[in-house]
Amino acid sequence: xxxxxxxxxxxxxxxxxxxxxxxxxxxxxxxxxxxxxxxxxxxxxxxxxxxxxxxxxxxxxxxxxxxxxxxxxxxxxxxxxxxxxxxxxxxxxxxxxxxxxxxxxxxxxxxxxxxxxxxxxxxxxxxxxxxxxxxxxxxxxxxxxxxxxxxxxxxxxxxxxxxxxxxxxxxxxxxxxxxxxxxxxxxxxxxxxxxxxxxxxxxxxxxxxxxxxxxxxxxxxxxxxxxxxxxxxxxxxxxxxxxxxxxxxxxxxxxxxxxxxxxxxxxxxxxxxxxxxxxxxxxxxxxxxxxxxxxxxxxxxxxxxxxxxxxxxxxxxxxxxxxxxxxxxxxxxxxxxxxxxxxxxxxxxxxxxxxxxxxxxxxxxxxxxxxxxxxxxxxxxxxxxxxxxxxxxxxxxxxxxxxxxxxxxxxxxxxxxxxxxxxxxxxxxxxxxxxxxxxxxxxxxxxxxxxxxxxxxxxx
Amino acid sequence: xxxxxxxxxxxxxxxxxxxxxxxxxxxxxxxxxxxxxxxxxxxxxxxxxxxxxxxxxxxxxxxxxxxxxxxxxxxxxxxxxxxxxx
Ligand SMILES: [Zn+2]
Numbered sequence: 001x002x003x004x005x006x007x008x009x010x011x012x013x014x015x016x017x018x019x020x021x022x023x024x025x026x027x028x029x030x031x032x033x034x035x036x037x038x039x040x041x042x043x044x045x046x047x048x049x050x051x052x053x054x055x056x057x058x059x060x061x062x063x064x065x066x067x068x069x070x071x072x073x074x075x076x077x078x079x080x081x082x083x084x085x086x087x088x089x090x091x092x093x094x095x096x097x098x099x100x101x102x103x104x105x106x107x108x109x110x111x112x113x114x115x116x117x118x119x120x121x122x123x124x125x126x127x128x129x130x131x132x133x134x135x136x137x138x139x140x141x142x143x144x145x146x147x148x149x150x151x152x153x154x155x156x157x158x159x160x161x162x163x164x165x166x167x168x169x170x171x172x173x174x175x176x177x178x179x180x181x182x183x184x185x186x187x188x189x190x191x192x193x194x195x196x197x198x199x200x201x202x203x204x205x206x207x208x209x210x211x212x213x214x215x216x217x218x219x220x221x222x223x224x225x226x227x228x229x230x231x232x233x234x235x236x237x238x239x240x241x242x243x244x245x246x247x248x249x250x251x252x253x254x255x256x257x258x259x260x261x262x263x264x265x266x267x268x269x270x271x272x273x274x275x276x277x278x279x280x281x282x283x284x285x286x287x288x289x290x291x292x293x294x295x296x297x298x299x300x301x302x303x304x305x306x307x308x309x310x311x312x313x314x315x316x317x318x319x320x321x322x323x324x325x326x327x328x329x330x331x332x333x334x335x336x337x338x339x340x341x342x343x344x345x346x347x348x349x350x351x352x353x354x355x356x357x358x359x360x361x362x363x364x365x366x367x368x369x370x371x372x373x374x375x376x377x378x379x380x381x382x383x384x385x386x387x388x389x390x391x392x393x394x395x396x397x398x399x400x401x402x403x404x405x406x407x408x409x410x411x412x413x414x415x416x417x418x419x420x421x422x423x424x425x426x427x428x429x430x431x432x433x434x435x436x437x438x439x440x441x442x443x444x445x446x447x448x449x450x451x452x453x454x455x456x457x458x459x460x
Numbered sequence: 461x462x463x464x465x466x467x468x469x470x471x472x473x474x475x476x477x478x479x480x481x482x483x484x485x486x487x488x489x490x491x492x493x494x495x496x497x498x499x500x501x502x503x504x505x506x507x508x509x510x511x512x513x514x515x516x517x518x519x520x521x522x523x524x525x526x527x528x529x530x531x532x533x534x535x536x537x538x539x540x541x542x543x544x545x546x
Contacts, residue, residue: 046546053535060528066521068496329467333485335474337465423484423493426520 051447052440078249093145101148108196112382118192119375130361137354141233153210168265175224180276252409255347256416275317285452302459324434332431348410355406359399488513
């Protein structure tokens with residue numbers, strides 16, 4: 001068994017290195033803010049097939065690991081870090097969060113109007129949505145403590161109205177789609193006044209919700225932002241146990257746990273998260289522009305096109321996932337209800353979403369991080385030029401590699417979840433066939449988007 | 461493990477676990493399930509059934525591994541050839 005495992009590991013490492021080499025040599029995609037990306041030196045179809053084949057091959061490699069006790073050892077590995085009741089970091093975190101919100105509002109309304117020198121814009125997009133989100137799946141979810149709205153809600157009274165249980169996580173699905181639509185179509189990254197207005201509006205809405213339904217209910221069920229960070233945090237190596245203590249685990253491993261996603265609403269949220277990260281990149285590809293130009297020319301209003309495409313893509317991703325679940329009940333010949341499978345195999349998709357987010361935002365973050373630093377030191381200065389970090393030429397390879405790594409993690413975690421769910425190991429492997437097909441489809445879509453040059457948002 | 465939802469077609473064979481009522485499409489899977497999830501409650505016959513099902517599965521896995529290895533080699537060589545030609 002050990003000799004075989006060593007061979008398997010060697011083969012896995014070999015095929016990965018090969019893929020990285022291909023990615024590094026051929027593509028310089030993914031560095032969004034840098035511009036001037038070179039096109040691929042190999043045909044796109046071959047590049048996409050290689051990515052798809054790597055995912056398929058890694059599934060085959062994972063299927064060689066059939067030793068249940070080995071899988072369980074990998075997944076139960078962990079070590080406690082600190083126990084609950086550490087109050088000073090929490091107070092500090094809450095203060096930092098409140099200062100951040102205050103900075104966004106004050107500098108947003110009163111600061112310089114150039115996007116790259118305005119602290120509000122840099123803090124929200126570079127510091128928070130790119131940087132903090134990355135630390136959430138790479139290290140752990142600190143937003144739970146930092147979230148300034150959650151801190152403010154602590155001191156507000158609560159009416160404790162009953163939250164309608166049947167709504168579940170659906171309001172957060174709608175909220176996530178709405179936020180991404182707003183982010184894509186409105187100049188929130190260019191207009192500091194508008195950004196501050198939206199942040200203020202969102203804060204008022206959130207605090208009102210927390211007052212009506214209670215802070216716990218609102219942030220656990222309804223608030224889409226809190227849920228995004230909570231879900232990303234499940235990919236991270238630092239997690240929180242029920243008693244509040246922090247512990248260390250292998251990255252992504254916790255995604256195979258039972259009851260991580262509960263109900264069709266939470267499954268929909270995971271799929272929505274995966275879809276919006278794709279949509280965000282998709283709308284700035286030349287392919288999207290070419291595809292939609294005839295539609296807009298034919299009279300479809302552009303402000304209808306974007307929300308329609310957002311909803312249609314979400315329906316497609318969710319439909320494909322539901323089909324995979326149906327197919328899985330057949331390939332595994334199981335009598336478990338399809339909903340059980342849908343819930344159990346949704347969390348691995350979070351690793352894919354995280355890998356794609358990393359591919360999409362790492363370059364953006366590194367490029368603008370010096371500008372964020374400069375704006376933090378002098379929030380009301382409006383310098384003519386801002387410091388930026390020029391990314392090296394090989395950087396596109398990192399973006400492509402992170403898309404693939406996200407999928408490899410997802411394949412492994414789904415493999416472990418299947419072993420936990422089915423008594424027969426062959427049945428567990430067969431249950432994964434439809435999901436692997438779906439993951440190959442998602443990988444090829446993501447790689448295609450990441451490898452395209454970025455064009456300005458068309459028609460708006 | 462007892463809080464699963466099931467969806468058993470009316471005309472399909474179902475072997476139900478005596479300990480937790482979970483239905484399976486094959487008798488071997490029921491035997492495997494009993495050994496994995498209720499190891500302390502089994503009688504001698506059930507232990508023997510688990511061992512037999514496990515050994516049989518080990519054999520099927522061997523066949524599967526050969527097929528998977530074949531598929532891996534095929535993927536590798538197809539891509540290798542394409543890269544040589546393009
Ligand atoms: Zn049972």
